[in-house]
Amino acid sequence: MRFAASNVLLLxxxxxxxxxxxIGAVQVDFYDVWLALWSYDNTQLAQKIVIExxxxxxxxxxxxxxxxxxxxxxxxxxxxxxxxxxxLFGISSGASFGVVLLLTLFGVQSxxxxxxxxxxxxxxxxxxLLLIAYHKGTAQIENMLLAGVALSFLFNxxxxxxxxxxxxxxxxxxxxxxxxxxxxxxxxxxxxPSVVVISGLVIVICFRRHLNxxxxxDESAVTLGVNVHRLRLGMLLVSSLLTAVLVAACGGVGxxxxxxxxxxxxxxxxxxxxxxxxxxxxGGLLMLWVDxxxxxxxxxxxxxxxxxTAAIGSVFFLSLLMFRxxxxxx
Amino acid sequence: xxxxxxSVSNLHLVINNKSILTDMSFSIEQGQFxxxxxxxxxxxxxxxxxxxxFQDQTSGTITIDGKNxxxxxxxxxxxxxxxxxxxxxxxxxxxxxDVVAMGLTPHKSLFASVSLxxxxxxQEALLKVGLTHKQKQxxxxxxxxxxxxxxxxxxxxxxxxxxxxDEPTSHLDVxxxxxxxxxxxxLGITVVASFHDLNLAAALCDSILVxxxxxxxxxxxxxxxxxxxxxxxxxxxxxxxxxxQCAEREHAIPHIRYQYQSLQSAxxxxxxxxxx
Numbered sequence: 001m002r003f004a005a006s007n008v009l010l011l012x013x014x015x016x017x018x019x020x021x022x023i024g025a026v027q028v029d030f031y032d033v034w035l036a037l038w039s040y041d042n043t044q045l046a047q048k049i050v051i052e053x054x055x056x057x058x059x060x061x062x063x064x065x066x067x068x069x070x071x072x073x074x075x076x077x078x079x080x081x082x083x084x085x086x087x088l089f090g091i092s093s094g095a096s097f098g099v100v101l102l103l104t105l106f107g108v109q110s111x112x113x114x115x116x117x118x119x120x121x122x123x124x125x126x127x128x129l130l131l132i133a134y135h136k137g138t139a140q141i142e143n144m145l146l147a148g149v150a151l152s153f154l155f156n157x158x159x160x161x162x163x164x165x166x167x168x169x170x171x172x173x174x175x176x177x178x179x180x181x182x183x184x185x186x187x188x189x190x191x192x193p194s195v196v197v198i199s200g201l202v203i204v205i206c207f208r209r210h211l212n213x214x215x216x217x218d219e220s221a222v223t224l225g226v227n228v229h230r231l232r233l234g235m236l237l238v239s240s241l242l243t244a245v246l247v248a249a250c251g252g253v254g255x256x257x258x259x260x261x262x263x264x265x266x267x268x269x270x271x272x273x274x275x276x277x278x279x280x281x282x283g284g285l286l287m288l289w290v291d292x293x294x295x296x297x298x299x300x301x302x303x304x305x306x307x308x309t310a311a312i313g314s315v316f317f318l319s320l321l322m323f324r325x326x327x328x329x330x
Numbered sequence: 331x332x333x334x335x336x337s338v339s340n341l342h343l344v345i346n347n348k349s350i351l352t353d354m355s356f357s358i359e360q361g362q363f364x365x366x367x368x369x370x371x372x373x374x375x376x377x378x379x380x381x382x383x384f385q386d387q388t389s390g391t392i393t394i395d396g397k398n399x400x401x402x403x404x405x406x407x408x409x410x411x412x413x414x415x416x417x418x419x420x421x422x423x424x425x426x427x428d429v430v431a432m433g434l435t436p437h438k439s440l441f442a443s444v445s446l447x448x449x450x451x452x453q454e455a456l457l458k459v460g461l462t463h464k465q466k467q468x469x470x471x472x473x474x475x476x477x478x479x480x481x482x483x484x485x486x487x488x489x490x491x492x493x494x495x496d497e498p499t500s501h502l503d504v505x506x507x508x509x510x511x512x513x514x515x516x517l518g519i520t521v522v523a524s525f526h527d528l529n530l531a532a533a534l535c536d537s538i539l540v541x542x543x544x545x546x547x548x549x550x551x552x553x554x555x556x557x558x559x560x561x562x563x564x565x566x567x568x569x570x571x572x573x574x575q576c577a578e579r580e581h582a583i584p585h586i587r588y589q590y591q592s593l594q595s596a597x598x599x600x601x602x603x604x605x606x
Binding site: 077080082206207209210212213215216217218219220222223224225226227265266269270271272273 | 379382383384404405407408409411412413415417418419421422423424425428429431432433434435436438440441443468488494
């Protein structure tokens with residue numbers, strides 16, 4: 001039955017994918033989507049919209065959702081804190097700082113340069129975090145969380161300072177960037193998030209037993225033959241890389257990394273491969289629809305992704321907490 | 331699952347310039363059930379941590395079946411030695427079956443999935459601890475005694491030859507205390523467990539190790555170790571120890587009766603002194 005459920009999820013994902021290609025400012029019917037996917041004719045406007053505008057967006061949205069959900073799952077597991085989230089560790093603050101620095105110092109506003117700056121900024125934040133957390137050779141979870149929160153405040157302080165000095169145009173560009181959007185999606189660099197997200201997922205599935213052993217506690221994990229420090233460092237690197245690349249590609253998209261693993265955990269025991277796959281798929285599914293909503297909810301205008309994810313996420317989360325019944329899991 | 335023979339010689343453990351364990355030497359015969367007793371902070375958990383390699387000793391050697399434990403790689407060691415600790419996972423909605431399946435971790439490569447034989451092993455372990463009917467429930471929904479039994483089932487799946495237990499029965503009802511220790515004993519492997527309840531230790535263990543201030547105070551059979559002089563010296567309590575004959579056991583079991591009157595007078599004299 002559980003496998004049936006996951007098959008249904010897979011089908012829903014495929015269906016949503018096609019929907020997201022068809023729905024938009026210009027309605028493209030399913031037949032044209034089908035034609036565009038299987039026998040692309042670049043003289044047809046409808047097919048051109050599907051392949052060159054909507055498909056990269058949909059792929060990026062799915063990758064971002066799946067990747068952030070996986071990063072959240074990793075962080076929640078290695079910190080044994082169900083409220084950990086990829087943004088808690090200052091990675092996105094580092095990315096924003098990188099972008100702001102680029103805009104204020106060089107005045108560059110091209111999408112690719114902003115993504116590059118965001119990647120550099122988040123890698124910088126991530127290295128600082130790992131350096132601080134591991135500087136005595138032992139990474140206590142509490143130290144790591146505190147260091148992450150402190151770093152995120154530090155970067156936010158720098159960002160605010162730079163914003164205070166920059167002109168209003170740059171400020172609005174930065175705000176739009178930091179609220180997240182898939183509009184910069186481009187086939188030219190899509191390989192980077194694809195490779196990172198897919199390999200991240202494969203690594204998580206390979207090391208699932210070790211990750212789950214961490215849930216028992218550090219000492220119990222050691223008695224199960226797990227090299228706790230190295231595993232935690234490696235997994236932090238994986239989740240940071242996922243977050244860094246995705247934040248660079250689509251700006252700040254909050255709440256997915258925190259919310260999706262949490263929701264999936266209500267229904268499926270985390271110790272199963274299925275739980276991990278479902279987490280990634282649900283994250284992707286959510287983002288696909290969020291992107292559709294962002295594109296169509298206001299005519300001729302695009303809403304920032306971060307606003308919608310935060311709104312949906314918090315409402316869904318609160319209702320789940322209120323109406324949740326304590327029944328048997330699995 | 332053959333039982334392991336363990337020997338510890340001249341074990342020292344120093345953390346932050348503080349001596350935690352000092353010059354400990356003892357050995358455990360194959361299949362023995364060894365109980366660790368001692369007051370809080372005496373070094374029971376530290377000794378166990380050295381045994382399950384969470385803590386590297388400062389000097390001295392520990393060997394299992396004649397091989398220095400430092401020479402094992404992590405996975406091999408986990409196949410040989412399992413531990414049931416006080417750490418309890420929570421908030422992650424783990425199923426009972428999945429927690430027991432974690433015992434497979436040292437036996438599996440990165441890509442291997444759970445085979446039919448593994449599933450059988452898990453079912454057998456669940457049967458042994460009497461939780462087959464609860465395998466689909468969330469771990470968090472179990473009672474304290476059941477949680478510890480799940481951890482023991484996990485250790486059984488790990489199929490070790492040495493089982494280490496760090497106060498596995500504290501906070502449990504008397505029934506579960508006896509049940510869990512009897513369960514560990516029934517596995518037929520070498521067991522080292524620390525105890526809070528001295529009567530339980532005296533009744534169940536083949537031999538008892540008394541630790542005080544990081545030093546080994548006594549090691550031997552319960553009858554020879556548990557005495558009112560030892561209790562007064564190490565634990566600072568006045569107690570009578572009587573030997574009870576038990577039908578199934580060849581040796582008599584020491585039974586401790588604490589003298590609460592003398593404790594009361596000790597408190598009274600303490601307060602009257604402070605009033606003065």
